[in-house]
Amino acid sequence: MSDGLAGALAPRPEPRWATPARGAALPLLLLAAWQAWATTQPDITRAPSPVQVAATFVRLTASGDLPVSLLQSLGRVLGGFAAALVLGIVLGIAMGTSRTVRAAVEPIVESFRPVAPMAVLPIAILWFGTGTPAALSIVGYAAFFPLLLNTVHGVSQVDRTLLQAARTMGVPRLRILRKVVLPASLPSILLGARLALGVAWTAIIAAELAVGAKSGGGGSGGIGAMMFVFYAYSIDLNGIVACMIVIGLVALAIDRLFRGLERRLTPWRH
Amino acid sequence: MEAPGTTDPKLRLKGVAKAFTAPRTLKRTLAVTGVDLAVEAGEFICIVGPSGCGKSTVMNMIAGLDMPSSGTIEINGVPVAGPGADRGVMFQDYALFPWLTVEENIGFGLRNGTPGNGLSRGEVEARVREHVELVQLAGSETKYPHQLSGGMRQRVALARLLANGPDVLLMDEPLGALDAQTRLILQTELLRIWGETAPQAARKTAVFITHDIEEAVFLADRVVVMSRHPGRVRAVIPVDLARPRDEHIRATPRFGQLSEEIWGLIRAEAYEAIA
Numbered sequence: 001m002s003d004g005l006a007g008a009l010a011p012r013p014e015p016r017w018a019t020p021a022r023g024a025a026l027p028l029l030l031l032a033a034w035q036a037w038a039t040t041q042p043d044i045t046r047a048p049s050p051v052q053v054a055a056t057f058v059r060l061t062a063s064g065d066l067p068v069s070l071l072q073s074l075g076r077v078l079g080g081f082a083a084a085l086v087l088g089i090v091l092g093i094a095m096g097t098s099r100t101v102r103a104a105v106e107p108i109v110e111s112f113r114p115v116a117p118m119a120v121l122p123i124a125i126l127w128f129g130t131g132t133p134a135a136l137s138i139v140g141y142a143a144f145f146p147l148l149l150n151t152v153h154g155v156s157q158v159d160r161t162l163l164q165a166a167r168t169m170g171v172p173r174l175r176i177l178r179k180v181v182l183p184a185s186l187p188s189i190l191l192g193a194r195l196a197l198g199v200a201w202t203a204i205i206a207a208e209l210a211v212g213a214k215s216g217g218g219g220s221g222g223i224g225a226m227m228f229v230f231y232a233y234s235i236d237l238n239g240i241v242a243c244m245i246v247i248g249l250v251a252l253a254i255d256r257l258f259r260g261l262e263r264r265l266t267p268w269r270h
Numbered sequence: 271m272e273a274p275g276t277t278d279p280k281l282r283l284k285g286v287a288k289a290f291t292a293p294r295t296l297k298r299t300l301a302v303t304g305v306d307l308a309v310e311a312g313e314f315i316c317i318v319g320p321s322g323c324g325k326s327t328v329m330n331m332i333a334g335l336d337m338p339s340s341g342t343i344e345i346n347g348v349p350v351a352g353p354g355a356d357r358g359v360m361f362q363d364y365a366l367f368p369w370l371t372v373e374e375n376i377g378f379g380l381r382n383g384t385p386g387n388g389l390s391r392g393e394v395e396a397r398v399r400e401h402v403e404l405v406q407l408a409g410s411e412t413k414y415p416h417q418l419s420g421g422m423r424q425r426v427a428l429a430r431l432l433a434n435g436p437d438v439l440l441m442d443e444p445l446g447a448l449d450a451q452t453r454l455i456l457q458t459e460l461l462r463i464w465g466e467t468a469p470q471a472a473r474k475t476a477v478f479i480t481h482d483i484e485e486a487v488f489l490a491d492r493v494v495v496m497s498r499h500p501g502r503v504r505a506v507i508p509v510d511l512a513r514p515r516d517e518h519i520r521a522t523p524r525f526g527q528l529s530e531e532i533w534g535l536i537r538a539e540a541y542e543a544i545a
Contacts, residue, residue, distance in 0.1 A: 164335050165365040169434055170355035170384030179382050183369045268369045268414040 045236045052238040053245070060242065065226065070246065073208065073222040076132060077200045080139025084196060087140075088147030089189060095148075096155025097181065109148065117142035117203045121210055130211045130220045135204060142203035143196035150195070154188025155181055187266050194258040201251050223247060278347035280311040280475045281332065281438060286341035288327050301327045302501035305341070307494060311437075312473035314464060316486035317494045318532060320539045324501025325479045326362075329440050332477060333359045345438065355384045358436030360444045364427040366415040372426050373411035376401050379434035401433040404463065421452045432463065439464070439476040445485065457488055458516065466514045483536070487528045488515065495535045498543070505535055 031050050038049030060066035095102040117138050128134040158181055166176045208224025212232075223243055230239035286305040289298045302324035309315050317325050330336040332343055334353040343350045345357065366375050377398040380386040386394055402408055405425035415423055424444060431439060445453045445460075465473040480486050486493045490509050497504040509528060511519055519525055 159365070161361050161363065161365040162367060164333075164353075165359065165361060165367075166378075166383070167335065167353040168333055168355070168357065168359040169379030169382070170353070171379070171382045175382050179378075180367070183367070186369070266369070268416065 045234075045238065048237040048241045053241045056236070056238040057242040057246070060239070066223075066242075066246065069221060069223045069226045070250070073204050073224065074250070076135045076222065077139055077197070077204050079132075080136045080141075080204075081143045081193075081197055081200050083136070083140045084143035084147050084200070085193065088144050088192070088196070089151050092148045092151025092189075092192075093155055093177070093181065093185075096152045096185070097177070102152070109145075113145050113149075117199075118206055118210070121207060124207075125211060134211060135207050135220070135222065138207040139200045139204050143200040146195040146199060147189075147192045150188050150192025151185065154185030154192075157188070158184040187262075187269060190258075190262045190265060194255065194262070197254050197258060198251065201247075201254060205247055278344065279308040280313070280346065281307075281309040281477070282344045282347075283307045283328070283332070284342050284344070286328070286331065286338045286343060288324070288331060288336065289339045300500035302496075304502050307503065307506070309475055309477065311475050312465075312470035314473075314476045314478065314489055314491045315494060316478045316480055316490035316492075317496060318480055318483055318486045318536065319496030319501070319504075320498055320536055320543045321481065322501075322543060323496040323498040323539075325496060326442055327501065328496075329359075329442050329477065329479055332438070333357055333440050335359075355379060355434050356436055357438045357440055358431040358434050360427050360431045360439070360441040362442045362444070362446060364415075364423050364444075366423060366426055366430075368415050371412050371414055372407055372418070373398060373402060375415070375426050376429045376433050378430060383434070385434040397433055401429040404432065405429040420448050421456065424448060424456060428460070428463065437475060439474050439478075441476065441478045443479055443481065445482075446480070453482075453485070454517070457485060461489065461513075461515065483529050483532045484520065484525075487511070487525060487532070488520065493528075493532055495532055497536075497539055507532055 035050050038044070038047045038052070041047030044052055057066070091105065095105055120141055121134075121138055124134040124137045128137060162180055162184060163176060166180045171179065204222065205224040205227075208220060208222035209228050211220040212225035212228030223246065227240050227243045230236050230243070283305050287303040288301045290301055291298050305328060307315075317328065319325055327336065331338050332350065334350050334357065350357075367378065370378065377394065380389065380394045380397060389397070402411055405428055407422065407425055407429065410418065410422065415426065418426065424447075427444065431441075445456055448456065464476055478486075478489055480489075487509055493507045493509060495504045495507060496502065507528065511522075511524060511528075
């Protein structure tokens with residue numbers, strides 16, 4: 001009797017594959033259902049299926065079209081992000097440390113912030129054309145706000161006694177900025193950077209799609225433009241879904257990479 | 271005849287008052303008023319008083335982090351114009367830099383501030399090393415503050431304070447956050463590090479804020495008792511207990527008398543403060 005009770009309460013040892021298997025079960029089932037549905041449809045370009053999506057992905061990768069487009073989009077994201085990083089951090093520190101600067105700049109920032117990056121696109125295209133400069137300006141615009149706001153927040157939240165401690169040790173002002181304010185707000189700045197990369201990636205896809213529409217596809221390049229070609233010319237949803245999956249995986253990889261970077265750069269928080 | 275400079279006490283507060291203005295209501299409240307105090311070099315002063323008596327305000331003004339609304343504060347006869355490494359501060363919550371290791375925290379002032387002026391890299395390293403050992407933290411140099419116990423953090427703060435070589439030590443309830451046993455141990459250790467066994471000329475000047483009367487009696491040469499509304503000096507009680515002091519001094523009748531006398535000065539207001 002007591003044996004039976006103990007047996008029921010004790011956790012049963014599980015094989016190592018048990019947890020991943022449980023996690024994979026539902027997605028696999030859904031994939032199978034999706035494939036089954038797609039085979040009942042007459043037109044394979046309008047009813048994408050897992051098998052066709054995979055085949056398209058392999059074809060696009062082998063031809064080099066997908067890697068080239070992906071690299072082009074990633075390059076734009078990094079370029080725009082880098083500009084936003086410098087501008088956001090510098091202005092953020094200025095706003096976080098000086099009430100005068102903050103009072104002067106905040107109303108401007110707050111009135112632009114609700115304007116979505118896509119809403120700025122028409123101006124960007126008219127000013128910079130449909131190539132990389134327009135894409136960079138949209139990405140930079142999108143990435144700027146999360147960076148700026150998180151930097152301002154981080155800088156203004158710095159523990160006052162840490163600043164006082166540095167002053168009582170005769171540390172000059174600029175050095176306090178570099179040695180106390182910056183590291184103290186680093187977690188906040190890194191959070192802003194991670195959010196900024198996320199929205200930058202979203203913005204570049206949308207911008208390339210839209211610029212693709214304006215330029216008729218090919219010209220502007222990037223994975224978003226590639227999707228536009230699938231949509232408007234080949235009319236093949238398999239290609240679009242393949243792109244969607246790649247975009248999602250890249251976003252996930254960027255996020256993971258950045259979380260790793262945060263852990264490395266702020267070891268005192270873990 | 272002595273030169274004029276040498277007759278000045280190490281630290282002098284003359285008619286010091288501090289009023290704060292509330293930012294919205296613009297209401298002025300007097301935090302402290304009429305504080306007169308002269309502290310000789312090598313003296314250990316404790317300031318006690320009920321909460322809200324302006325102890326920390328006085329310390330911040332000596333540190334130069336706050337300016338008096340009226341009156342003057344002088345170090346060696348020179349008015350205090352702002353913070354300086356000649357007056358080291360140990361903050362209530364230690365103010366350790368969470369992103370720096372124990373070793374980097376202790377060396378922060380030497381590497382970034384005026385205390386390191388004129389020292390070679392090697393001299394700085396040696397001085398940091400020496401202070402790590404002084405507070406018995408060898409072996410924990412690469413730990414971050416969040417990995418340390420309260421007592422160890424307190425030691426890091428003390429080592430950082432001393433490594434900068436200040437003339438005057440300003441300590442704001444540095445043992446307040448510790449458990450009772452650790453406090454007793456660190457009080458004795460603090461006296462050793464301050465230089466209790468050395469002649470007075472070799473000791474640092476210390477201003478130590480506490481709300482613990484027995485701690486004040488155990489540590490101080492003189493106890494400054496403050497009262498509140500507004501904060502002012504109620505009495506200055508000389509502690510005539512021989513140095514070096516050890517644990518047993520707490521059991522002497524004189525220790526009890528002094529504690530009782532100070533408690534008598536604070537009691538009424540302490541009750542008011544919790545009412």
